[in-house]
Structures are given as C-alpha cells and as structure tokens.
Amino acid sequence: MSSSTTSTSTPQKEIVVLKSNHQVKGLFTLIRDRETKREDFIFYSDRLIRLLIEEGLNCLPFSETNVTTPTGATYNGVSFASKICGVSIVRAGESMEAGLRAVCKQIKIGKILIQRDEETARPKVTYPRNQIYISKEEEEDKLPADIANRHVLLLDPMLATGGTVAQAVEVLLERGVKEENIIFINLVAAPEGIRFFTAKFPKVSIVTGEIDSNLNDKKYIIPGIGDFGDRYFGTE
Numbered sequence: 001m002s003s004s005t006t007s008t009s010t011p012q013k014e015i016v017v018l019k020s021n022h023q024v025k026g027l028f029t030l031i032r033d034r035e036t037k038r039e040d041f042i043f044y045s046d047r048l049i050r051l052l053i054e055e056g057l058n059c060l061p062f063s064e065t066n067v068t069t070p071t072g073a074t075y076n077g078v079s080f081a082s083k084i085c086g087v088s089i090v091r092a093g094e095s096m097e098a099g100l101r102a103v104c105k106q107i108k109i110g111k112i113l114i115q116r117d118e119e120t121a122r123p124k125v126t127y128p129r130n131q132i133y134i135s136k137e138e139e140e141d142k143l144p145a146d147i148a149n150r151h152v153l154l155l156d157p158m159l160a161t162g163g164t165v166a167q168a169v170e171v172l173l174e175r176g177v178k179e180e181n182i183i184f185i186n187l188v189a190a191p192e193g194i195r196f197f198t199a200k201f202p203k204v205s206i207v208t209g210e211i212d213s214n215l216n217d218k219k220y221i222i223p224g225i226g227d228f229g230d231r232y233f234g235t236e
C-alpha cells in the first residue's frame with residue numbers, strides 16, 4: 001500500500017481507496033451535486049480520474065534502477081518493470097482515456113463495449129462478442145494484439161452490481177491476460193458490486209475513489225453520482 005492511500009482488507013486482493021482529504025472530498029462533492037453543470041462535472045471528474053490513474057500505476061511492478069544525477073552522485077530509484085496497456089469499457093470508461101494518455105505517453109488503449117440493460121441492470125457485451133456487427137478481424141483490432149503479455153489498466157468510473165466489469169474481465173482472460181495483471185481503475189463503487197466482483201476475480205487489483213453505501217432498487221449507487229456516462233457525455 002502506498003503512503004497516499006488507505007486500504008480495505010478483503011479475503012482477496014487489497015482494494016486501494018483514494019485517500020480522502022479536503023481536496024478529494026471537495027472534488028467528489030462537486031461531481032455528486034446534481035446541480036453541477038456538465039462543463040464542471042467533466043472538469044472535476046477529470047481531476048479525480050487523474051489522481052486515480054496515478055494511484056493505479058502504483059499497483060504495477062517496479063524494479064530498482066540507479067541513475068547518476070547532474071552532481072555526479074548516484075540516486076537509487078525504480079523504474080516500471082512491465083509493459084502496460086489501457087482498456088476502456090465503453091461508453092463511460094472512455095472518459096478516463098485522456099487521463100491515462102496524459103500520464104502514459106503513447107499508451108495503447110483497447111475498448112470493450114458493454115451496456116447495462118436499463119430494465120434488468122444486467123450487462124450485455126456488444127463488443128467483441130456480437131458477431132452480427134463485427135468481423136473477426138475487426139474484433140482483434142480493438143484490443144492490442146500482444147495484450148496477453150501486458151498489465152491491463154481497465155477503466156470504468158462506475159462499479160454498481162459488478163456485472164459489467166466482471167464481463168470485461170472475462171473478455172480479457174479469454175484473450176490470455178493474467179488475472180493478477182489486471183488493475184481495475186474506478187471512481188465510485190458499491191459494496192454489493194465489490195463483493196460480487198472480488199468473489200469472482202480475487203486476483204484483480206481494484207483502485208477506487210470512494211466506496212458508497214448501497215444500491216437502490218434500480219441498481220443505482222447511493223448516494224452515487226447518477227448516470228455517469230449521461231452526465232459526462234451530455235445525454236441526460
């Protein structure tokens with residue numbers, strides 16, 4: 001655990017929760033307020049996403065590296081020890097791509113399209129499994145070809161029932177990614193979703209901004225944010 005985080009112990013892998021301070025709480029207050037205008041919602045969400053991504057990078061393996069500073073002295077440092085890529089769960093996860101690109105130059109970012117059914121809240125994988133709409137060749141283009149050899153930063157701001165992220169992990173495992181090489185980066189999580197997801201995939205690392213109270217009968221997170229994708233992309 002890094003010094004800038006607190007953690008919740010589970011029988012599975014540690015869940016990293018962004019350390020709450022006045023700045024982080026203030027940003028969450030702004031984006032949770034239903035009166036916040038779209039422009040501000042995007043601006044303050046982006047700031048939180050940037051913090052989450054930096055925290056997600058902290059879950060990656062490092063190796064020790066020495067460098068010589070301009071004074072001629074040695075600095076005992078570390079460097080990244082693995083290849084990485086991003087995968088966003090379309091659509092809301094796409095809001096996190098710019099933040100990832102801002103800190104990881106030229107990172108490859110794949111996409112998986114999963115939408116919750118508005119009535120049942122069950123996830124439906126449209127892409128890559130729906131062969132009606134795409135060919136095999138197109139399917140392979142949407143995730144880096146060498147994804148099995150990479151650590152994957154999986155992006156989705158909302159973890160409600162956990163059904164969507166669980167489906168996304170299934171897709172990654174089918175492509176040969178190791179479960180322990182997946183880091184799920186998330187803004188707001190519900191305890192029900194965390195329990196469901198960690199029971200299914202105990203080796204996936206989770207980095208989240210805040211863990212909320214519960215789900216309502218429509219499977220929305222309480223107190224939550226509302227529909228993140230609609231607020232961010234202006235489709236309310």
Ligand code: PRP
Nearest residue numbers: 091092115116158160161162163164229
């Ligand atoms: C939202 C959100 C997650 C999912 C979380 O997406 O972005 O992907 O719901 O819910 P779950 O944990 O219960 O599966 P949604 O399908 O509403 O579409 P969007 O990304 O287009 O907003």
Ligand code: URA
Nearest residue numbers: 160220221226227228
């Ligand atoms: N998706 C959202 O955007 N918000 C929720 O509360 C649940 C799913």
Ligand code: MG
Nearest residue numbers: 089090091092
């Ligand atoms: Mg989504």
